[in-house]
Amino acid sequence: MTQPQDTKRALVIGAHPDDNEFGAGGTSAKLAAQGWDVTFIIVTNGNKGSHDPGMSPYQLSETREQEQRAAAKVLGVKQVIFLRNNDGELEPTQALRSEIAFYIRYFKPAKVYTHDPWKHYMLHPDHRAVGFAVIDGIVSARDHLFMPGLGQIGITVWRPEALFLWSAEQPDHVEDVSGFVDQKIAALVEHHTQLDENKEWQERVRQRMTELGQEHGFAAGESFRKLTV
Numbered sequence: 038m039t040q041p042q043d044t045k046r047a048l049v050i051g052a053h054p055d056d057n058e059f060g061a062g063g064t065s066a067k068l069a070a071q072g073w074d075v076t077f078i079i080v081t082n083g084n085k086g087s088h089d090p091g092m093s094p095y096q097l098s099e100t101r102e103q104e105q106r107a108a109a110k111v112l113g114v115k116q117v118i119f120l121r122n123n124d125g126e127l128e129p130t131q132a133l134r135s136e137i138a139f140y141i142r143y144f145k146p147a148k149v150y151t152h153d154p155w156k157h158y159m160l161h162p163d164h165r166a167v168g169f170a171v172i173d174g175i176v177s178a179r180d181h182l183f184m185p186g187l188g189q190i191g192i193t194v195w196r197p198e199a200l201f202l203w204s205a206e207q208p209d210h211v212e213d214v215s216g217f218v219d220q221k222i223a224a225l226v227e228h229h230t231q232l233d234e235n236k237e238w239q240e241r242v243r244q245r246m247t248e249l250g251q252e253h254g255f256a257a258g259e260s261f262r263k264l265t266v
Contacts, residue, residue, distance in 0.1 A: 060203030062221035063214030069113030127166035137174030153202035205262035215256035
């Protein structure tokens, strides 16, 4: 499949189903509304994200994929790619870095969004691993001496315009998502296995987006660390 050269594209890469919505749900909806082709990549299958003793990892992973597809549809995201690594077991290996680099070269995104792996006291190892793999993968995607075999089959180098890290230790970019708060909330609601037990999250998300936006003259915002790559 060839990618249309006149289409603006973005990749949003998260460790688990629901990470992309929490980190960049409003921004993803905004880009989609503006005509961007937005693709989600979910690196793990989320098969450990439950406190239900009756839930098996197999049932959970299948359910969470269904939830993620539904959430992406709410945001206007056209495609979700599941890498299906086991939850909680990720490491920023050369293999994962190369896999991410392949998708960056293939989709040719102008913008890439992911976790900030440098955030102090980030508890979940998968978030750190995905952040580092994406950062390293961008380097492999942009420089021709990495993965030379791909160039021989027509998958050439690609340098995104910028990388945006959510939950950033030192954010320096706030996206105006004033018209997309309800859409972000509606997408998150689709993650029933994660959020149905606690309804208070909705108010916290709305309040945080309002606070971020008001600091910069917006009704609502999402913050990132923006890196030129």
